[in-house]
Amino acid sequence: MDLLIDALTFTYPAGVTALRDVSLRIESGESVAIVGQNGAGKTTLVKHLNGLLKPTAGQVRVGGWDTREKSVAQLASRVGYVFQNPDEQLFESTVWAEVIFGPKNLGWETERIDAGARTALEATGLSEAAQRHPYDLSASQRKMVALAGVLAMDTPALILDEPTTGQDQAATGRIAQIVESLKQKGKTVITITHDIDFCAEHFERVVVMAQGHILLDGPARDVLAQAETLAQTYVDPPQVMRLAGRLGLGKMPLNVEEFVELWCEQK
């Protein structure tokens, strides 16, 4: 299921144009990180992929569906969306009810719903919390509940808006594992993130946005190495690239292992 954004322009009702003539094609199974300053249009862009917003001009196609002709409920079977703030997403009185809400609405059989929910709770480390009230959990755990709810829907594409914000290292590691396992299953994973190290380590393609445009788009290694262009939108290259740059290594590593490999070879 490919995602196609074609010459998309979006103007909010108040008159602010958040996206100007943006085109982007995301193929089935790609992992894409969208980075850029607050206000660059990142969230506005991805909200078009599940129909929360409809184009002012241009077109958005989700596996052949024109989002203007489909309801948010229909699109939810194809594109899952984990909000930045889980409190905009949670409303049930137990974690379990929250997680089965989406699958139930997709009209699945009970066994499939239960199995999907159990797997999602296990992946997010919430198995023990199934009967708790989401608001008795910490903010970090509520974020995991929202993620579990979307994982349980088993959609071909998922959008994770700032998944690592406010998470400690252990939770960030768990989210990274979830991303890796989604990639392995051939899912399309799209994230919006300020965490550039997380982006380098787990996403193959990086799209840099600024002022409603796409500034750079390509493989993570190429895009993140362009320190000067990134600086225009106040994005720092990943830590290992900064170190490699200072040491004058010829190649740019994406993670610590690659850095150490390059360094020890060169030495």
Place this chain on the structure above:
Amino acid sequence: MEIAIQLDRVSYTYPGVSSPALKDVSLAVPAGQICAVVGANGAGKSTLAFTIAGFIPHFYHGTLQGEVTVAGKKTQSTPLSELVTQAGLVFQNPFNQISGTKFTVREEIAFGLENLGMGRDEMLARCEAMMALVGIGDLAERSPLGLSGGQIQRMVIASILAMGPQILVLDEPTSQLDPVGRREVLASIRGLAEEHAMTVVIIEHHLEWLAANADRMVVLADGTIIADGSPGEVLTDEAAWQRGLSRTRYTEAARQASARDCWPAGRRLAVTLDEAEEGFRAAWTS
């Protein structure tokens, strides 16, 4: 050296909960120090912040044992209204900190000062200065309820700084900010600490920033202090790693290189970009 914050064998249990959130914690923070508190979610970091700021036991009742002394005052026997002029606390969730009763950002920042009975001219001057410091000078006339998360976070920091505390306790003060905002806010906090010899206790997950900017790092796990020292010592402490403290990517690179004899023998592992560069250069020439 003058001690700004002293915790002496402090344990605390929230009301209606069986296990303590802090267990036998002792800590002395000298005046003017930037002291980082790190640890996993649920380790007791926010509870420690509430305890230093006097919200425990004055707002959260529960059971507090041991003695907490802040700016020379015993918090248990000093009213919160007096403690807040000594130690300001910036909450982890800035949305919980706004009064909800003010129509403009300027009024919101003046709220604490009004309650202290400050004169109008001084109050306005302080509000302007603090708004400028945290980069929200242009938002003075806006409604606090119409701001973005990052703007609210800056406003809350300004409202606490306006009270002129000698001690600042910050619980994840950049959780709502993008990297530019985070850099600016953290830089202004560091600037304040240096210019006004303010004592700062900061809870942050951003280990690389702390490694380069904090004077000291305290690690909490399950309500107890498991490591305490300079960021360089603490972040390279294997025992702390085993209890769940993460390594910065620079430390991890040095550790892996060290295992392959590509890091200078006997040199402490790097915790900052500068240290990593120096260490790897030294390995090159050795």
